[in-house]
Amino acid sequence: MADIGPVPLAVLPTPLQELARLRQALGGPRLLVKRDDLTGLGLGGNKVRKLEYLVADARAQGAHTLITAGAPQSNHARQTAAAAARCGLGCVLVLGPIAPTSITGNLLLNTLFGARIRWAGARDPFAVMDEVAAEERAAGRVPYIIPYGGSNAVGAAGYLHAMGELKRQLEEQGETLNHIVVASGSGGTQAGMVVGARAYGLPTQILGVSIAQEAPALRRKVFDLALLTAAHHGVPFDLTPEAIDVNADYTGAGYGHMGAPEREAIRLVAATEGLLLDPVYTGRAMAGLIDLIRRGAFADDETVLFWHTGGAPALFAYAEALTAP
Numbered sequence: 315m316a317d318i319g320p321v322p323l324a325v326l327p328t329p330l331q332e333l334a335r336l337r338q339a340l341g342g343p344r345l346l347v348k349r350d351d352l353t354g355l356g357l358g359g360n361k362v363r364k365l366e367y368l369v370a371d372a373r374a375q376g377a378h379t380l381i382t383a384g385a386p387q388s389n390h391a392r393q394t395a396a397a398a399a400r401c402g403l404g405c406v407l408v409l410g411p412i413a414p415t416s417i418t419g420n421l422l423l424n425t426l427f428g429a430r431i432r433w434a435g436a437r438d439p440f441a442v443m444d445e446v447a448a449e450e451r452a453a454g455r456v457p458y459i460i461p462y463g464g465s466n467a468v469g470a471a472g473y474l475h476a477m478g479e480l481k482r483q484l485e486e487q488g489e490t491l492n493h494i495v496v497a498s499g500s501g502g503t504q505a506g507m508v509v510g511a512r513a514y515g516l517p518t519q520i521l522g523v524s525i526a527q528e529a530p531a532l533r534r535k536v537f538d539l540a541l542l543t544a545a546h547h548g549v550p551f552d553l554t555p556e557a558i559d560v561n562a563d564y565t566g567a568g569y570g571h572m573g574a575p576e577r578e579a580i581r582l583v584a585a586t587e588g589l590l591l592d593p594v595y596t597g598r599a600m601a602g603l604i605d606l607i608r609r610g611a612f613a614d615d616e617t618v619l620f621w622h623t624g625g626a627p628a629l630f631a632y633a634e635a636l637t638a639p
């Protein structure tokens with residue numbers, strides 16, 4: 315299948331920076347951060363890279379309306395709403411299960427971007443998305459459904475090509491890498507990176523810190539999506555599922571439940587680097603990285619890159635839990 319060129323939505327390349335003060339606080343390996351929280355559109359994050367390809371595909375199909383689904387504080391939903399606004403498309407967000415009492419964080423931004431919100435309640439969000447798509451068609455508009463997290467072979471192209479961007483930056487800055495650590499939820503970011511590492515020749519470990527799923531399920535999901543992505547974009551792919559690195563030791567009380575490890579990670583990184591993580595994804599992935607460093611999982615002469623995938627707008631929805639003593 316032909317690779318449709320991206321619609322430019324993101325501010326690229328995102329900065330590659332050193333976290334020297336965080337390293338000082340933790341000891342252990344050299345730490346770098348790839349600032350995909352700074353992709354720009356609608357307060358940024360990893361979905362903007364995926365949406366560059368998804369919106370291009372939507373346009374190629376003559377779509378008028380983007381439809382996607384997520385949790386009430388979904389970063390993906392917020393970035394999709396921003397992309398729709400930027401491109402003059404309609405946007406319907408199927409969120410669920412129910413509306414929270416306070417409209418803050420990502421949910422507030424969705425309304426500013428003009429997205430229509432449909433609460434799924436107890437219903438399957440995919441069935442609700444299909445229903446919305448039928449309504450759009452009946453109104454004479456062409457709908458384009460984006461799966462959870464923008465994670466399909468089209469969206470994953472954003473991270474396939476992000477690896478080319480990273481490789482160029484490493485060369486320019488004279489850096490070498492041993493490990494990438496990234497939050498892995500719907501798996502599209504990690505799958506794209508895995509394929510991109512093959513496509514651009516960047517031999518580094520890519521460790522996905524699971525946000526919610528157990529390791530075998532996440533590994534399978536990332537592998538299957540990497541296979542599809544490689545086939546879709548014509549990248550030779552010879553990996554086995556065992557070659558996909560995931561760690562599911564940090565899922566805590568489950569999706570969206572911020573606990574003590576995430577809170578410590580958010581506070582430490584904010585206080586040492588002036589850098590904001592988020593309560594659901596990057597806070598959890600960083601809590602995992604901090605624990606691995608404390609356990610001596612990395613040698614002092616290694617370099618670990620934390621790929622910041624955004625999400626800080628959700629901090630405001632967790633204000634009470636973040637400020638509790």
Ligand SMILES: Cc1ncc(COP(=O)(O)O)c(C=O)c1O
Nearest residue numbers: 389463499500501503595623625
């Ligand atoms: C801030 C943030 N980081 C990481 C992820 C996980 O990315 P993926 O769903 O591609 O695994 C998400 C997904 O929603 C996110 O919002």
